Amino acid sequence: MRDRLIVAGQLLFTLVVAAFLIVPAILSMLAGITVNYFRGIASGVTLQWVIQVWDLYAETIGRSFLVAGAALFVTLVVGVPAAYALTVRGGRLSRAVEEIITLPLAIPGLAIALALLLVYGGFSDFRRSWLFILAGHVIFTMPFMVRAVMAVLATIDVNTLDESAASLGAGPWRRFRDVIVPNARPGILAGALSVVTLSLGEFNLTWMLHTPLTKTLPVGLADSYASMRLEVASAYTLVFFVMIIPLLVAMQLFADVSNGARSRA
Amino acid sequence: MPYLSKSHGHRLSRTGFARLALLPLAIVATAFFLLPMAKLVIVGASGDMGLGAYAAILFEPRYRASLISTVVLAAVTTIAALAIATIAGLFLQRHRFPGRAVLIAMLTFPLAFPGVVVGFMIILLAGRQGLIGDLTSRLLGEKIVFAYSIQGLFLGYLYFSIPRVILTIMAAVEKLDPALEEAARTLGAGPWAVHRDVIFPALGPAFVASGAIAFATAMGAFGTAFTLATNIDVLPMVIYTEFTLSANIAMAAALSVGLGVVAWASLAFARSLSGGTVAAAG
Numbered sequence: 001m002r003d004r005l006i007v008a009g010q011l012l013f014t015l016v017v018a019a020f021l022i023v024p025a026i027l028s029m030l031a032g033i034t035v036n037y038f039r040g041i042a043s044g045v046t047l048q049w050v051i052q053v054w055d056l057y058a059e060t061i062g063r064s065f066l067v068a069g070a071a072l073f074v075t076l077v078v079g080v081p082a083a084y085a086l087t088v089r090g091g092r093l094s095r096a097v098e099e100i101i102t103l104p105l106a107i108p109g110l111a112i113a114l115a116l117l118l119v120y121g122g123f124s125d126f127r128r129s130w131l132f133i134l135a136g137h138v139i140f141t142m143p144f145m146v147r148a149v150m151a152v153l154a155t156i157d158v159n160t161l162d163e164s165a166a167s168l169g170a171g172p173w174r175r176f177r178d179v180i181v182p183n184a185r186p187g188i189l190a191g192a193l194s195v196v197t198l199s200l201g202e203f204n205l206t207w208m209l210h211t212p213l214t215k216t217l218p219v220g221l222a223d224s225y226a227s228m229r230l231e232v233a234s235a236y237t238l239v240f241f242v243m244i245i246p247l248l249v250a251m252q253l254f255a256d257v258s259n260g261a262r263s264r265a
Numbered sequence: 266m267p268y269l270s271k272s273h274g275h276r277l278s279r280t281g282f283a284r285l286a287l288l289p290l291a292i293v294a295t296a297f298f299l300l301p302m303a304k305l306v307i308v309g310a311s312g313d314m315g316l317g318a319y320a321a322i323l324f325e326p327r328y329r330a331s332l333i334s335t336v337v338l339a340a341v342t343t344i345a346a347l348a349i350a351t352i353a354g355l356f357l358q359r360h361r362f363p364g365r366a367v368l369i370a371m372l373t374f375p376l377a378f379p380g381v382v383v384g385f386m387i388i389l390l391a392g393r394q395g396l397i398g399d400l401t402s403r404l405l406g407e408k409i410v411f412a413y414s415i416q417g418l419f420l421g422y423l424y425f426s427i428p429r430v431i432l433t434i435m436a437a438v439e440k441l442d443p444a445l446e447e448a449a450r451t452l453g454a455g456p457w458a459v460h461r462d463v464i465f466p467a468l469g470p471a472f473v474a475s476g477a478i479a480f481a482t483a484m485g486a487f488g489t490a491f492t493l494a495t496n497i498d499v500l501p502m503v504i505y506t507e508f509t510l511s512a513n514i515a516m517a518a519a520l521s522v523g524l525g526v527v528a529w530a531s532l533a534f535a536r537s538l539s540g541g542t543v544a545a546a547g
Binding site: 006007011013014015020028037038074078079081084086100104106108110111112115116118120135138139146162166173176198201202203207208218221226230233234240247252 | 491
């Protein structure tokens with residue numbers, strides 16, 4: 001009886017914690033399609049706020065996808081070969097490089113943004129373009145790509161694969177393209193999902209790096225929270241959720257699949 | 266080109282290729298991270314106070330107060346998140362029931378929310394038009410609003426910390442050896458003694474690893490405080506105001522370096538304790 005009570009208590013506790021995390025998200029989705037949030041959902045359901053968000057902020061949504069896509073491209077082109085090189089080289093230098101590119105995970109985005117501003121703030125064409133934001137996002141997301149690929153490469157015997165391909169006469173570039181990349185695919189996919197998800201939601205760096213003409217979605221969100229009525233802010237948040245939730249679900253499914261594979265191994 | 270020589274052809278060309286493959290990353294990291302961070306450290310010492318700007322973080326009352334309140338807020342958040350995640354994690358890992366997977370998904374889903382969105386979640390919960398205010402005004406006849414106070418800020422920090430620690434705790438619970446608990450129970454240990462002497466020590470490394478991530482994330486969190494616009498000066502908000510409103514760029518740089526050092530040190534400390542790899546996420 002006492003054990004039953006304890007279990008019931010734990011279940012209740014867990015449900016309360018889950019509610020704390022989920023209820024506000026649901027409230028915000030409802031508020032985004034409610035005619036008047038103060039009067040409640042009984043006042044009617046509408047898409048007017050979503051349409052208003054589209055009129056006001058469509059540009060920020062497009063720019064966020066542009067930055068995320070470009071960050072993905074750069075982290076793929078730069079990060080995947082680097083992950084391969086760091087895995088096959090090993091040694092102290094590789095550890096040091098890995099250590100350095102992982103630092104942006106520990107250092108607050110605000111500090112990195114300030115540092116970028118101090119060096120590149122004077123190059124006004126660069127400063128004013130979306131590429132300035134991209135530079136910050138690349139530094140912030142790169143470790144996720146490199147580490148995801150390295151984690152997969154660590155589980156397979158890269159050296160043997162590489163050497164057998166070499167003994168068959170394949171040059172280094174061909175071995176990388178035809179042997180390493182296909183084998184690293186789960187890591188590349190996991191890294192790509194992280195890069196896009198993190199870039200779409202990045203605020204701490206972007207708030208410092210943006211200009212009025214290069215606002216991204218999270219920057220627009222902060223704007224709307226400060227100056228728009230609750231329904232518009234909620235509708236905008238709803239748009240963000242619609243963008244980000246499929247990515248989160250994909251990440252979760254993907255983690256389940258690779259965890260399953262690992263526990264079977 | 267030595268790597269074309271016949272005798273060591275493959276091995277040497279591989280080293281050359283690896284070097285080439287690393288080059289783009291080296292360029293990107295140097296240009297957009299190492300160089301800017303070096304400049305940040307130098308600029309921090311270039312104001313009226315010179316190197317004294319770094320000392321001012323500890324000795325100037327305003328900055329010291331902000332540093333202390335940020336560290337305390339981050340530490341309290343970390344402890345609370347670990348406690349909550351341990352209770353929920355132990356429960357979820359030890360019972361199988363319908364809806365369990367959904368519950369786990371709900372507990373980890375805010376992982377990718379930017380700080381600004383977390384702030385907005387707290388406004389919807391405890392703000393002027395929030396759920397808690399609505400319920401309390403109906404039930405108690407008095408509207409309780411605390412989104413913009415220290416309690417609201419704490420709730421926001423808790424909101425983004427719980428998903429960051431719960432998966433690590435659950436993974437550690439899964440690896441616990443049931444035989445140890447069984448042995449303790451056979452030896453007459455009660456449920457509390459089993460937890461205190463067997464389960465919690467075994468979860469120690471997971472507490473350290475995920476606690477360090479939660480602490481470092483909370484130290485650097487900017488978006489949540491920004492949205493809630495509280496009058497509590499967490500360090501990232503002070504840096505932001507120094508930079509934008511006071512144009513005190515040297516002090517903003519020095520404070521950023523200080524903040525970065527604290528966040529980085531907490532992760533490095535956790536790593537030296539656990540010996541494994543610890544890194545903050547998002």
